[in-house]
Amino acid sequence: QSALTQPRSVSGSPGQSVTISCTGTSSDVGGYNYVSWYQQHPGKAPKVMIFDVFKRPSGVPDRFSGSKSDNTASLTIFGLQAEDEADYYCCSYAGSYTLVFGGGTKLTVL
Amino acid sequence: QLQLQESGPGVVKPSETLSLTCTVSGGSISSSRYYWGWIRQPPGKGLEWIGNVFYSGSTYYNPSLKSRVTISGDTSKNQFSLKLTSVTAADTALYYCARVVYYGSGSYSFDYWGRGTLVTVSS
Numbered sequence: 001q002s003a004l005t006q007p008r009s010v011s012g013s014p015g016q017s018v019t020i021s022c023t024g025t026s027s028d029v030g031g032y033n034y035v036s037w038y039q040q041h042p043g044k045a046p047k048v049m050i051f052d053v054f055k056r057p058s059g060v061p062d063r064f065s066g067s068k069s070d071n072t073a074s075l076t077i078f079g080l081q082a083e084d085e086a087d088y089y090c091c092s093y094a095g096s097y098t099l100v101f102g103g104g105t106k107l108t109v110l
Numbered sequence: 111q112l113q114l115q116e117s118g119p120g121v122v123k124p125s126e127t128l129s130l131t132c133t134v135s136g137g138s139i140s141s142s143r144y145y146w147g148w149i150r151q152p153p154g155k156g157l158e159w160i161g162n163v164f165y166s167g168s169t170y171y172n173p174s175l176k177s178r179v180t181i182s183g184d185t186s187k188n189q190f191s192l193k194l195t196s197v198t199a200a201d202t203a204l205y206y207c208a209r210v211v212y213y214g215s216g217s218y219s220f221d222y223w224g225r226g227t228l229v230t231v232s233s
Binding site for chain 2: 034046101
């Protein structure tokens, strides 16, 4: 079970959109529609932003959108805001009741 | 409001056993709707899922840690615990406990987290 692959960093200006990718295999991302995304600000615990590829928990702005194609899941943030600057982690079901996280992506709002 | 609080030694010697407890308040670990999980984060690095426990006692572990990990729940104390044996410096990390919402099949999300506790493996 290897960590999912995410870009180390992405950036965007306020108001723009950014997309963070999360690449796995047919044994995890590609095999199930069970990818979640977590936002982590420095010194804080992670917060779930997306689950089941595209579903948003109550209270998460609709600027956050999830999708998946084959072995790659994506998190898109529309209308970037300064408070979106954080680390983002994807997490996928990997079969047999196990989960695997991605390596994380640092989002910088320019 | 649900709260989770990790507790345990901040320093563990190499080859010994790391033991942490997560105390849950504002909710019961006996609920059939949730699992309870442990996740860790080495300093400056990413998240790693360690494992989950269900109130019935069923446990599920990261295959890479399975031989060294035991997670258990104590419904009488509303706590769940993590034991990691034969630790090395690579086990130095911030350890989080979290509530796991289970929607069915492979659908999970960690919706409530503790603040994390730093465990350093050092002699």
